[in-house]
Amino acid sequence: MNLERIECANDARAAVYREIGDGELLRARGVFVAEGRLVVRRVIEDGWAIESVLVNDAAFRDLAASLDRLAPDVQVLVCRTSGFEELTGFNIHRGCLALVRRRPPLPLAALVAEATLLVVLEGVGNADNVGGVFRNAAAFDADGVLLSPTTCDPLYRKAIRTSMGAALRVPFARAADQDWPGAIAHLRAAGFTIVALTPREPSESLDAFAARPRPARLALVIGTEGAGLTPTVEASADHRIRIPISSRVDSLNLAVASGIALAQFRDSAIKK
Numbered sequence: 630m631n632l633e634r635i636e637c638a639n640d641a642r643a644a645v646y647r648e649i650g651d652g653e654l655l656r657a658r659g660v661f662v663a664e665g666r667l668v669v670r671r672v673i674e675d676g677w678a679i680e681s682v683l684v685n686d687a688a689f690r691d692l693a694a695s696l697d698r699l700a701p702d703v704q705v706l707v708c709r710t711s712g713f714e715e716l717t718g719f720n721i722h723r724g725c726l727a728l729v730r731r732r733p734p735l736p737l738a739a740l741v742a743e744a745t746l747l748v749v750l751e752g753v754g755n756a757d758n759v760g761g762v763f764r765n766a767a768a769f770d771a772d773g774v775l776l777s778p779t780t781c782d783p784l785y786r787k788a789i790r791t792s793m794g795a796a797l798r799v800p801f802a803r804a805a806d807q808d809w810p811g812a813i814a815h816l817r818a819a820g821f822t823i824v825a826l827t828p829r830e831p832s833e834s835l836d837a838f839a840a841r842p843r844p845a846r847l848a849l850v851i852g853t854e855g856a857g858l859t860p861t862v863e864a865s866a867d868h869r870i871r872i873p874i875s876s877r878v879d880s881l882n883l884a885v886a887s888g889i890a891l892a893q894f895r896d897s898a899i900k901k
Contacts, residue, residue, distance in 0.1 A: 630705045632705045632707070636709075642653070643683060645681070646683055653780050659730060659818045661731055661897045662726060662727070662729070662785050665723045668793075669694060673727075674695065675797060678729065679699060680728040680730060681705070681706065681728055683725075684707055684708070684724060684725050696806050714772075725778075734802070737812060740775065743772070744773055745846050746846075747771060747847070747848045747849070750777060751858055752779045752780060758786040759788045760795075763795040763796040765887050765891050766794075766887075769895045773791050775804070777804055778806045784797075820845065821848040823868070826849060826871050827870070827871060828880055829871075833869070843897040870892045
């Protein structure tokens with residue numbers, strides 16, 4: 630690594646970190662932001678290509694062994710903690726950021742090839758929900774996530790953080806505009822049973838569905854909070870399931886609902 634200390638937020642060597650709030654600009658540059666010691670340690674250990682790292686002294690000491698693994702030309706900037714907010718506009722309370730190069734997009738065919746359990750997200754724009762779904766996918770052994778064209782980027786800083794780094798490890802593919810919702814038909818052609826999670830009728834309870842043997846290949850399709858799935862995608866499902874809840878509550882957070890469903894599916898697979 631190339632270790633340098635910066636004394637103020639106006640230091641030209643750290644100028645790139647002023648852009649971390651602009652997700653579109655970062656994607657256009659082919660990079661994403663890793664935030665926090667757990668996530669930065671993970672991208673280093675998992676062999677992601679690192680462009681640069683910005684840390685305070687405490688994070689530098691904690692990450693020393695991982696940072697020693699970086700290539701000699703990777704710039705590691707050490708900045709006082711107060712300089713993070715001045716530089717980035719965010720309260721980066723863990724004092725640790727890295728700019729990481731994106732890997733080539735995973736084709737849908739590669740995502741589907743060996744998978745038996747997939748999550749499909751349609752129009753989910755909330756980064757916390759997307760990160761939560763990836764964390765659940767990792768926890769309950771889903772093989773990957775298929776994203777509609779309008780679903781939030783899993784490598785957005787907040788989504789990675791909410792996923793506790795799972796967005797870096799759970800495979801995902803994004804359908805192009807012209808391939809949505811046709812990608813659902815592609816899953817069915819590959820032998821997947823399409824299961825839509827919806828509170829609307831007609832639907833059967835998750836418990837009733839999970840009591841039967843789990844299909845050999847299953848895709849759980851989830852829409853955005855509020856509006857839910859589009860009528861076209863919901864109507865294309867082989868099964869429509871709901872999670873029964875108290876009448877005192879209108880609905881569940883979609884990340885919570887995905888965790889409940891995936892846990893049931895894993896349990897049903899174990900019982901087979």
